[in-house]
Amino acid sequence: MTFDPDRALALARETLDIEAAALHGLRERLDARFAQAVTRMLGVRGRVVVMGMGKSGHIGRKIAATLASTGTPAMFVHPAEASHGDLGMIKAVDLVLAISNSGESDELTAILPVLKRLGVPLIAITGGLDSALARHADVVLDSSVTKEACPLNLAPTASTTAQLALGDALAVALLDARGFRAEDFARSHPGGALGRRLLTHVSDVMRTGDAVPRVGPDTPFVDLMREMSAKGLGASAIVDADGRVLGIFTDGDLRRLVEKGVDLRALTASQVMHPQPRTIRADALAAEAAALMESNRITSVLVVDADGRLCGALNSNDLMRAKVI
Numbered sequence: 001m002t003f004d005p006d007r008a009l010a011l012a013r014e015t016l017d018i019e020a021a022a023l024h025g026l027r028e029r030l031d032a033r034f035a036q037a038v039t040r041m042l043g044v045r046g047r048v049v050v051m052g053m054g055k056s057g058h059i060g061r062k063i064a065a066t067l068a069s070t071g072t073p074a075m076f077v078h079p080a081e082a083s084h085g086d087l088g089m090i091k092a093v094d095l096v097l098a099i100s101n102s103g104e105s106d107e108l109t110a111i112l113p114v115l116k117r118l119g120v121p122l123i124a125i126t127g128g129l130d131s132a133l134a135r136h137a138d139v140v141l142d143s144s145v146t147k148e149a150c151p152l153n154l155a156p157t158a159s160t161t162a163q164l165a166l167g168d169a170l171a172v173a174l175l176d177a178r179g180f181r182a183e184d185f186a187r188s189h190p191g192g193a194l195g196r197r198l199l200t201h202v203s204d205v206m207r208t209g210d211a212v213p214r215v216g217p218d219t220p221f222v223d224l225m226r227e228m229s230a231k232g233l234g235a236s237a238i239v240d241a242d243g244r245v246l247g248i249f250t251d252g253d254l255r256r257l258v259e260k261g262v263d264l265r266a267l268t269a270s271q272v273m274h275p276q277p278r279t280i281r282a283d284a285l286a287a288e289a290a291a292l293m294e295s296n297r298i299t300s301v302l303v304v305d306a307d308g309r310l311c312g313a314l315n316s317n318d319l320m321r322a323k324v325i
Contacts, residue, residue, distance in 0.1 A: 015149040015157065022145040022158040023165055029142050030169075037123045037139045038173045041072060044121070046093035048074040051082070053107050055156040056099040056163060063097070063167030070175040079107040087111060095121045099167075101143070101159045103131025112136040125166050127159060141166055202289050203282040205322040206303050206312035207233065214239050214310060217246055217270035224249060224269045233315055235300040238273045243309040245302055247273030252299075279304045282311060286324045289314060 041048055048067055052060035060076055067074035077086055090096065096115055100108055103126040115122055116136060124137035127144030134140045143166055149157035174180075213231035215224050217238055228236045228249070235250040249272055257264060257272065264272070279302045280289050289301055293316055303312035319325045 011151070018147065018149040019158045019161045022162050025146065026143065026162050026165060033139050033141060034169070034173075037141060038170060038177065040121055040123065040139060041095060041097075041170065041174055042177055044093070044095040046073070046091050046095070048072055048097055049090050049094050049120075050074060050076045050097045050099070051079050051108060052099035053079055053105045055160050056101060056105075059160050059163045059167065060097075060099045062164065063099070063171070066168065066171045067174070070171050071178045071180040072171070072174050079105065079111060082111050083107065087114060090115070090118065090120060092119045095123065097123050097125065097170075098133055098137070099125045099143075099163055100131070100133050101127045101156060101163070103128030103133035105133075108133060109136075125163055127162075200286040200322055200324055201282070202280055202284050202286055202303055202312070202314065205286050205318050205324070206282065206314040207231075207318070208312045212310065212313045213237065215269050216241070217268065217273075219269040221264045221267045221269070221272060224272070225254075233300055233313055235313070235315070236269075237302050237310050237313065238269045239310050245277065245279060245304055245308055245310050246270070247275040248277035248300070248302060249273045250298075250300060277302060279308075281305070286319060286322060290316075290319050290325045293319075 048064070050060040050064040050067075051057075057076075057078060064074040064076040075089075077089055082090070098108060098112075103124065109132045112122070112132065113136075122137045123139045123141065124133045125141045125143050126133050126137075127142070128134060129140065129142060129144070143159065143162040145158040145162055147153050148155060148159060211231060213227045213233050213236035215227050215236055215238055217240065219227075219238075224236060228234070228251075235248055237245055238247040238249065240246055247270070249269065253272065253274060278292055278296055278298065280292060282303050282305070292301055293299060300313065300315040302310060303314065305311050316325065
């Protein structure tokens with residue numbers, strides 16, 4: 001068969017049109033039953049157990065993962081495996097979210113009476129509003145579609161898109177009702193970029209002790225340069241006898257002085273420093289330090305305590321190594 005690029009593009013656009021229409025229809029049908037489902041899921045003392053067969057099962061796994069990562073304890077249990085022992089994973093304190101386009105999946109309907117005997121609340125996402133699943137469910141969410149995007153109207157396409165969208169809608173409503181914040185999301189994603197941005201503090205990545213370049217205000221310029229070169233920060237703090245920050249001198253300051261033709265040899269640190277530099281606290285988020293550097297177009301920032309004493313320093317390279325930026 002010869003591949004026709006124009007036909008492929010036309011089918012792709014038609015697929016998106018059909019699935020978009022399915023979601024629009026889904027939106028128009030949402031009613032009080034959705035709020036009832038959210039209320040029941042909020043009140044569950046155990047976990048939301050998501051179940052589904054075939055393509056609905058794949059969608060169910062994603063929905064369970066989304067719920068778990070947004071503050072609703074959830075897991076996926078395969079209906080066929082449930083009939084062979086995994087049903088013991090479901091307790092009366094749990095809630096089952098069952099997904100089936102037809103609502104007549106044999107593996108799923110076989111365990112519905114058992115769930116009823118256990119007293120487990122059942123929410124159904126189904127296009128079969130008169131199906132066995134719908135009849136057993138406490139709340140039914142209508143995921144029916146006019147047609148599948150598949151040209152044969154057979155392969156689950158628009159129907160699985162509708163199921164996934166309903167699952168996402170439930171997760172969003174639940175996280176909002178729980179007051180779930182970005183920080184909460186980060187705690188369940190410590191290995192991701194957001195987790196690093198929201199869980200990493202300046203104290204976790206800053207240089208401390210002898211690694212922090214510092215000199216007194218009367219330090220000769222030559223010694224200031226030696227301190228900067230030895231510590232490799234690209235800058236040096238100028239501090240008073242009590243360790244309070246008076247100013248900073250950076251590679252950029254050096255470049256500007258050289259361009260002006262200033263004779264640096266007889267100058268001291270206080271004469272070349274930039275006074276009252278931008279600083280940050282050690283307990284601030286590293287992402288705040290990144291934003292401070294970006295907004296002020298600087299590459300290094302000094303870290304101070306509540307009394308303005310120098311306790312650390314970091315530059316953009318430190319943040320890059322920590323994958324904060």
